[in-house]
Amino acid sequence: QLAEGPxxxxxxxxxNSSGGSAEVFLHGASxxxxxxxKGEELFFLTKKAIYAPPKPIRGGIPLCFPQFGPFGNIxxxxxxxxxxxxxxxxxxxxxxxxxxxxxxxxxxxxxxFQLLVTVKLESNSxxxxxxxxxxxxxPMPLGVAFHTYFAVSDVDSVHVDLGSPGLTxxxxxxxxxxxxxxxxxxxxxxxxxxxxxxxxxxxxxxxxKAGRTITIKKDKNLPDAVVWNPWEEKANGFADMAEGEWxxxxxxxxxxxxxxxxxxxxxxxxxxxxxxxxx
Ligand code: BG6
Numbered sequence: 001q002l003a004e005g006p007x008x009x010x011x012x013x014x015x016n017s018s019g020g021s022a023e024v025f026l027h028g029a030s031x032x033x034x035x036x037x038k039g040e041e042l043f044f045l046t047k048k049a050i051y052a053p054p055k056p057i058r059g060g061i062p063l064c065f066p067q068f069g070p071f072g073n074i075x076x077x078x079x080x081x082x083x084x085x086x087x088x089x090x091x092x093x094x095x096x097x098x099x100x101x102x103x104x105x106x107x108x109x110x111x112x113f114q115l116l117v118t119v120k121l122e123s124n125s126x127x128x129x130x131x132x133x134x135x136x137x138x139p140m141p142l143g144v145a146f147h148t149y150f151a152v153s154d155v156d157s158v159h160v161d162l163g164s165p166g167l168t169x170x171x172x173x174x175x176x177x178x179x180x181x182x183x184x185x186x187x188x189x190x191x192x193x194x195x196x197x198x199x200x201x202x203x204x205x206x207x208x209k210a211g212r213t214i215t216i217k218k219d220k221n222l223p224d225a226v227v228w229n230p231w232e233e234k235a236n237g238f239a240d241m242a243e244g245e246w247x248x249x250x251x252x253x254x255x256x257x258x259x260x261x262x263x264x265x266x267x268x269x270x271x272x273x274x275x276x277x278x279x
Contacts, residue, residue, distance in 0.1 A: 005023075006049075011023050012087070016092075019037040021035045028053075028081040028083065030060050030063070031126070032045050032049075032057060034060075043059060043060045043151055044060075045057075046242060048241060050239075053082065059249075061149075063081050063130075064081070066113075069257065079109070083099055093122070094120040098114060098116050100115075111140040125277040130144060130272050131269055133267075147253050150214055150251070152205075152250050153207055157210075158206060159205075161185050163200035165181075166181060169195055169197070170194065172193030172194065179194075188227075194226065195224055198223060199225045203215070205250060212279070218272075222256055222272050222274065224255040225252065226252070226257060227251070229249070229251065
C-alpha cells in the first residue's frame with residue numbers, strides 16, 4: 001500500500017498476518033520502520049530526520065551503494081540513499097524498488113546498472129535483498145552496506161556479538177588503525193566506528209535492559225560488519241540528530257566494505273541478503 005510521508009514523499013506500508021509492519025520510502029529505498037508482531041518498533045529514526053531528496057533519511061536502513069565510506073569521486077556511502085527509486089512490484093508483505101542511473105547524482109559512477117531492492121516482511125522477521133545488474137560493457141566496482149540503525153533502550157546496556165572471537169577491524173576513531181578484538185563481543189561504552197572483516201554469517205545485537213535480541217543472518221557476499229555509534233560529541237555535530245538520541249541506537253551493518261570492492265562483470269547480476277529477526 002502506498003502512502004504519503006512528510007513533504008509528500010511516497011512510502012510503501014507493509015504488513016503481515018501476524019501483526020508486524022514496515023515502512024519503505026521510495027526515497028533511498030530507506031526502510032524507516034520495522035515493527036515486531038507485537039508492535040514494538042525495532043528501528044531508530046531521528047526526530048530531526050530530513051525528508052528532502054537528495055538528503056538521506058537518518059534512521060532505519062539507509063543503503064550504502066555503490067560503496068561504503070568516503071573515497072574516490074563518489075560521496076560518502078554512495079548515492080543510493082540520496083536517490084528516489086521507482087516502484088517495481090509489491091504485495092501486502094513485500095515490495096521491490098528499482099534504481100537506474102538517471103540523474104546527475106550518478107554521473108560520478110560511469111556504469112550503467114539496475115539496482116533492485118526487495119524488502120519482505122515475515123513473522124518477527126524482515127529480509128532485504130539487493131540485486132545489482134551490470135548493464136555496461138566494463139566490469140563494475142561495487143561495495144555495499146545495510147547501514148541499519150537499531151533502536152536500543154540505552155547504548156550502555158547492549159552488546160554486539162560478532163559470532164567469532166579475535167576478529168580484526170579497522171578503527172575509524174583512530175585513522176582506520178588495524179586492531180584485534182578480544183573475544184567476540186563489543187560493549188559500547190565509548191564511540192565505535194569499526195569495520196570488522198571475516199565475520200561469521202550471524203551477528204547479534206543483545207539489549208539486556210529491553211530483554212530483546214536482534215539476529216542478523218547475512219550471506220557470503222557480505223563478509224564485513226560495521227559497528228557504529230558516534231557518541232555524544234560527534235552526535236552533537238549532526239544537524240539531523242536530536243539531543244541525546246545517540247544513546248538510543250546502535251548501527252550494526254552487514255557490508256562489503258574493507259573486503260571489497262567486488263567487480264561485477266558485464267551482463268552479470270550480483271546479489272546480497274540480510275535477514276533480521278527479533279526474539
Ligand atoms: C558509519 C561510518 O557507518 O556511518 C561513520 O562508519 C560515519 O564513519 C557514519 O560517520 C554516518 O555517516 P553519514 O554520512 O550518514 O553521516
